[in-house]
Amino acid sequence: MFEGYSITPDAFAGKNAAQIAALPGHEGKIHVTIGDFFEVSGNGGETAADTDIVITGDCTRVKYIGARMTAGTVTVNGNADMYVGGWMKGGKIHIKGNMDSFCGIQMEGGELLCDGDAKNHVGCAYRGDWRGMKGGTIRVKGSAGNDIGTFMLGGTIIIEKDAFIHVSTHAEGGTVVIKGDVEGRVGGQMVKGDMYVLGKIKFMMPGYKKVDTVEKEIDGVKATFDHYIGDLGERHPKSKGQVVYANLYLKAVA
Amino acid sequence: MPKLIKGVGCPYCGSSCDDIEVLVSDDETKILEVHNACIIGTNLFHHANDPTRPRLPRKRQPDGSMKEIPYNEAIDFMAKTMLAAKKPLIYGFGSTNCEGMSAVARIAEKSGAVLDNCATICHGPSFLAIFDNGYPSCTLGEAKNRADVVVFWGCNPMHAHPRHTSRYSIFPRGYFTPKGQMQRTVLSIDPRETDTAKLADVHLMLDQGHDYELFDAFRTVLKGFDIPDFVAGIPKETIKKSVEIMKNAKFCMIFFGMGCTHTDGRNHNIDAAISLTRDLNDHTKCSIMAMRGHYNIAGPGQVWAWQFGFPYCIDLSKGTHAHMNPGETSSVDLAMRDEVDCFVNVGADAGAHFPIQAVQHLKKHPFITIDPNFNMASEISDLHIPVRIAGVDEPGVVYRMDNVPIQFRSVIKGLPGVPSDEELFNMVYERMCELTKTEPIWLAAKEDRRYPESEAVI
Numbered sequence: 183m184f185e186g187y188s189i190t191p192d193a194f195a196g197k198n199a200a201q202i203a204a205l206p207g208h209e210g211k212i213h214v215t216i217g218d219f220f221e222v223s224g225n226g227g228e229t230a231a232d233t234d235i236v237i238t239g240d241c242t243r244v245k246y247i248g249a250r251m252t253a254g255t256v257t258v259n260g261n262a263d264m265y266v267g268g269w270m271k272g273g274k275i276h277i278k279g280n281m282d283s284f285c286g287i288q289m290e291g292g293e294l295l296c297d298g299d300a301k302n303h304v305g306c307a308y309r310g311d312w313r314g315m316k317g318g319t320i321r322v323k324g325s326a327g328n329d330i331g332t333f334m335l336g337g338t339i340i341i342e343k344d345a346f347i348h349v350s351t352h353a354e355g356g357t358v359v360i361k362g363d364v365e366g367r368v369g370g371q372m373v374k375g376d377m378y379v380l381g382k383i384k385f386m387m388p389g390y391k392k393v394d395t396v397e398k399e400i401d402g403v404k405a406t407f408d409h410y411i412g413d414l415g416e417r418h419p420k421s422k423g424q425v426v427y428a429n430l431y432l433k434a435v436a
Numbered sequence: 437m438p439k440l441i442k443g444v445g446c447p448y449c450g451s452s453c454d455d456i457e458v459l460v461s462d463d464e465t466k467i468l469e470v471h472n473a474c475i476i477g478t479n480l481f482h483h484a485n486d487p488t489r490p491r492l493p494r495k496r497q498p499d500g501s502m503k504e505i506p507y508n509e510a511i512d513f514m515a516k517t518m519l520a521a522k523k524p525l526i527y528g529f530g531s532t533n534c535e536g537m538s539a540v541a542r543i544a545e546k547s548g549a550v551l552d553n554c555a556t557i558c559h560g561p562s563f564l565a566i567f568d569n570g571y572p573s574c575t576l577g578e579a580k581n582r583a584d585v586v587v588f589w590g591c592n593p594m595h596a597h598p599r600h601t602s603r604y605s606i607f608p609r610g611y612f613t614p615k616g617q618m619q620r621t622v623l624s625i626d627p628r629e630t631d632t633a634k635l636a637d638v639h640l641m642l643d644q645g646h647d648y649e650l651f652d653a654f655r656t657v658l659k660g661f662d663i664p665d666f667v668a669g670i671p672k673e674t675i676k677k678s679v680e681i682m683k684n685a686k687f688c689m690i691f692f693g694m695g696c697t698h699t700d701g702r703n704h705n706i707d708a709a710i711s712l713t714r715d716l717n718d719h720t721k722c723s724i725m726a727m728r729g730h731y732n733i734a735g736p737g738q739v740w741a742w743q744f745g746f747p748y749c750i751d752l753s754k755g756t757h758a759h760m761n762p763g764e765t766s767s768v769d770l771a772m773r774d775e776v777d778c779f780v781n782v783g784a785d786a787g788a789h790f791p792i793q794a795v796q797h798l799k800k801h802p803f804i805t806i807d808p809n810f811n812m813a814s815e816i817s818d819l820h821i822p823v824r825i826a827g828v829d830e831p832g833v834v835y836r837m838d839n840v841p842i843q844f845r846s847v848i849k850g851l852p853g854v855p856s857d858e859e860l861f862n863m864v865y866e867r868m869c870e871l872t873k874t875e876p877i878w879l880a881a882k883e884d885r886r887y888p889e890s891e892a893v894i
Contacts, residue, residue, distance in 0.1 A: 183523075183775050210523030210777070211548030211753040264764055283763055302763065309761060310567030328701075333568075348704055352568070367648055367701060371711060385646065388653040388663040415655030416711070 183263075184209055184219050187246040191233035191254025191273060194226035202226060219244070230254045230273070242282075248275040251292070267294040270318065280324065289337060291318045299324030304341070307333035315339070315356060331358045334375060340401055350377050353428065359401055371416045372428040380405065380433045389413040390430055398431060407431035438468055445844035446477040447531060447827030449597045450728035450837035451576075451604070453477065458847045465849055467828075474598035481828060483809065484848060490810065490822040491851055502820070507855070507863075510821050514780070515867040517802045518547040521778035523753050525798075527767045528784030528806075530554035530730035532823075533832025533844065536857030537739040540782065542865045544752050546872070550776065551750040552767045553736035554729070554784050560762055561697040562726045563737065563747050565706035572713050574689075574723040575838045576603075581610035582721070585685035587623045589709065590647060590695020591727045594631035600727075605691065606635065612686070621681055625650065626695060638678055643669040645700045651708035654679055658715050683719045693727040725838060731827065732834035738841075768794050777801045782857065783826075787812030806860065823857050824850040830857075 188205035197205075202225075203217030216222065220237070227233040231253035240260045241247060248256040249268040258266075261279035268284060272292045280298035286305040300322045306329050307314030314333030325343035332348065334356035344362035352371045359378040366385030369377055378400045390412035398407050411427035418425050444456040458481060459469035467485055470478040483489075493510035494502040518524045526549050529537050537553075544551040555563060579586070586605050593600040601607055609616040624636035627644040642650050646668035653667040657679045665672050682688045690713060696705040709724060716722035728734050737747035744750050746760040749767075763769055767786075770776045771794035779786070779798045787795060788811065795816070805817040814820040824830035829850040833841050850856070855863070869876040 183773070208754065210521070210775075211755060212522050284761070309564055312568065347700055351704055352707075367704070370648060370652055370704065371708065385649060386664075388649055388667045389656040389661070391661070413652065413656075414661040415652050415659055415715075 183243045183245070184214065185246055186216065186219075186241075186244045187249055188216060189235065189237070189244070189247050189256070190249065190251040191226070191230040191235060191256065192251055194235060195230045195233045195254070196226055196228060198225045199223055227254070240279075247277075248273070248294075251275075261298070266296075267292070267320075270294070281322075283327070286315065286318070286320045286339075288314065288316075289318045289320065290316045291337075293318060294320045296320075296322045296324070298322075299343075300326045300341075302327035302346075303329045303332070305331045305334060305337065305339045312352070314353070325362065330360075331356060334358070344381065350375055350428070361401075361403075369412055369428055369430050372413045373416055373418060374426055374428055376429045376431070378407070378431045378433075383432060387413060389415040395434060396431070400431070406434040408434050437462055439464070441845070441847050443845075444847055445731070445827055445834065445842055446473050446480070447731050447825065447834075447844065448474070448477040448480050449600075449731060450733065451597045451600045452731045452834055452836040452842055453599050453603060454842050454844075456481075460847055463849075464847075467848060476598065481847070484825055484828045486809075489808065489851065490820065491854060493819060493821045496818045507821075507853070510819055511860070511863050511867050513819055514804055514821070515864050515871055517778055517804065518543065518549065518780070518864075519868060519871060521547070521549075521776075521802070523770075523776050524549040524778035524780065525552065525767060525770055525776040526550070526780045526782065527552045527556070527786055528554060528780075528782035529736045530733045530784045531826065532783035532857045533732060533826040533830065533834060534735045534739050534841075535832050536783075536826070536861060537736045538743070539858040539861035539865070541740065541743050542877075543861055543868065544750075545755075546865060546868045548753040548755055549780075550765055550767075550770060551740065551744075551748075551752060552765075553740075553748050554733055554789075555737065555748045556762065556766045557698075557768060557789055558694065558729050558733065559697055559726045560748055560766065561702035562692075562706045564703035564762060565710055568703070569707045569710040570714075572710065572717070572723060573725050573838065575840055576605075576725075576836065578687075578723070579689045579725070580604045580608050580613070582612050582687040583685075583689035583723075584613060584619055585621045585623070585682055585688040587625065587682065587688065587690045588632050588636070589625045589690060589692040590697075590699070590705075591691055591693025592626065592630040592632045593691070593727065594635065596693070596729070597727060601632070601635070605689070621685070623678055623681065638674070638681065640670050640674060640678060647696050647699060647705045648701045648708055650675070651705065651712055654682075655708070655712050655715055658683065658712070658719075682716055682722070685720050685722070688716055688720060688722040690722065690724040691727050692724070697726075728837035731836075734835035734837055734839050735833070738835050738839060771795070771797050774800070778804075780804045780806065781813045781817070782806045785811040785813045787814075787816050806857065808854075821860060822851075822854055823860055824854055826857065832856075832858075 185208040199222045203222040233254040235256045242261045245263045252271045253273045255274045264282045266285040268287045274293045277296040281300045283301040305315040317337045321340045328346045334353040340359045347367040349368045353375045354373045361380045363381035390410040394409040410430040446453045457471040470481045492504040622636040624633040633639040650668040713724040741747045744758040749765040751759040751765040774797040805814040808825045827844040831846045
């Protein structure tokens with residue numbers, strides 16, 4: 183299990199292959215280097231923005247890929263472990279396989295694309311922090327587990343297949359789009375923000391009330407949605423004398 | 437002549453009853469009678485009389501058998517194994533005193549270990565909810581003296597905390613509750629008809645795993661909005677009636693247990709419960725409390741949060757800072773992902789309580805158990821080190837489920853030659869320092885504990 187917190191364009195920038203191979207990492211309490219686990223070829227760009235990292239091979243046991251990066255790109259031709267793109271501020275990450283949990287946590291900007299599935303806590307807040315994902319885009323082409331966008335304040339999360347439970351829990355902004363089905367607990371304790379579910383919700387939260395049916399286009403899909411507001415049990419701010427609720431757009435059954 | 441010792445604390449459940457009376461033999465080596473305790477607590481004291489209690493460490497031999505070895509050999513093995521491991525995991529501490537928990541922290545730091553306690557498989561999710569949403573709690577004394585509506589959500593104290601209902605929650609007569617049970621309305625929210633549910637005035641038998649929806653329904657009703665006709669299998673009218681009972685209480689007390697923390701959603705269930713408690717305080721007084729399992733399982737949370745800033749799942753492998761993220765640094769997740777290469781089980785039974793796949797992964801690496809008795813973990817261990825039983829033959833501080841510290845006393849003399857957890861961990865730490873040729877650093881919270889001999893090391 184390798185903690186590859188140095189695998190970011192920011193750390194690679196301005197370094198040659200040998201210097202990159204000497205960048206630090208951890209395996210438990212042992213100090214290791216990137217070179218202990220990877221063969222490095224090519225040099226980093228002058229700045230993080232000019233640096234493109236391509237990782238070939240299986241990174242199922244490599245944590246923190248692209249964590250805290252600000253610019254540049256990281257492409258993984260395989261799976262990745264936890265904390266992919268965690269705390270990232272800019273740039274682009276493309277994972278061609280699956281991701282483990284905590285990907286994109288506390289994300290502030292940039293783009294995270296995953297061709298496979300993600301596990302739990304996509305775009306979630308770190309434990310105890312009430313300021314979760316603030317910006318950027320996470321797109322998971324497969325399905326995701328529980329806790330998507332907890333304490334989210336901004337940005338967009340798109341799950342192209344199904345999700346399990348807890349979408350946008352405690353969120354105060356941002357947009358979550360789930361193109362498949364969700365088991366339940368969509369928007370629990372949610373204050374503000376938008377959610378789109380193009381499939382079905384098995385168990386609807388009791389705190390959501392249908393107010394309207396609207397035509398909307400989201401992520402290239404145009405459809406009729408049932409518009410719900412909620413979570414009615416949670417506190418809500420007022421704007422211009424109007425109470426602001428979170429919006430859930432659930433694709434209407436044809 | 438046998439001696440009757442009064443005001444003894446019971447080392448069993450989170451109620452940490454401190455009104456036990458124990459009759460001990462003249463030479464203070466045998467427990468003759470135990471008064472006031474529940475049947476489980478009584479047996480716990482009598483266990484200490486067991487002549488087959490282990491008195492020496494046992495190490496697994498190449499042929500698979502266990503052989504008794506002297507303590508210094510066991511300490512040497514433990515120190516060397518933990519120092520050699522890339523990421524050791526120390527887990528347990530449900531049933532030991534705070535002094536032991538404090539002492540183990542030195543070993544954990546020295547060996548770059550992950551330090552975790554039984555909360556990880558019990559009330560850990562409550563911690564996460566408390567981080568997210570606060571903890572409007574009180575002491576059990578307040579619950580006893582004030583609460584006229586008591587809600588048991590996903591817990592069954594009649595079995596898990598046998599004296600909880602009689603000492604604190606349902607039956608006792610308190611200052612503002614002089615009529616005891618007659619004055620209290622009891623609600624039970626449980627998918628099964630437990631013995632606690634049978635005692636309750638209202639039992640909401642919800643669909644298993646839908647606590648979060650039900651909490652949300654309670655909150656929505658409390659805010660004056662309508663809810664669907666059925667939520668989690670409970671009719672709307674029953675929910676409205678229950679909310680009315682809670683709202684009209686003088687003091688509403690919510691106790692929650694494993695039914696909330698270890699069903700789908702976990703911390704979110706508690707999070708919603710805390711939000712409900714906060715909402716109820718707009719109407720009346722309301723408080724919430726976790727039904728902690730062991731008599732001192734609140735202890736590691738207190739001790740380690742003071743030492744490291746986190747109550748559980750503390751990854752010290754970096755050597756520079758503590759990192760906590762349950763889901764990654766929690767014992768079961770680490771074991772399931774085979775991330776740890778040495779396992780130390782202290783005062784708990786990982787062999788019985790962990791998923792079998794987790795134990796299979798842990799068993800690939802050195803497996804050490806520190807426990808006064810034989811248990812499933814000790815029998816699969818590579819090394820079993822017996823210690824004294826905290827609360828029976830070893831005194832110490834424990835934290836009750838409401839985070840009230842209680843000084844437990846020892847009622848009998850410890851087995852000769854068997855150290856306490858604290859003494860054992862200090863010896864392992866000293867051995868680790870010898871092996872790494874470093875100076876031990878003794879900074880202790882208590883005057884009578886070990887201090888550095890030279891001022892230079894402070």
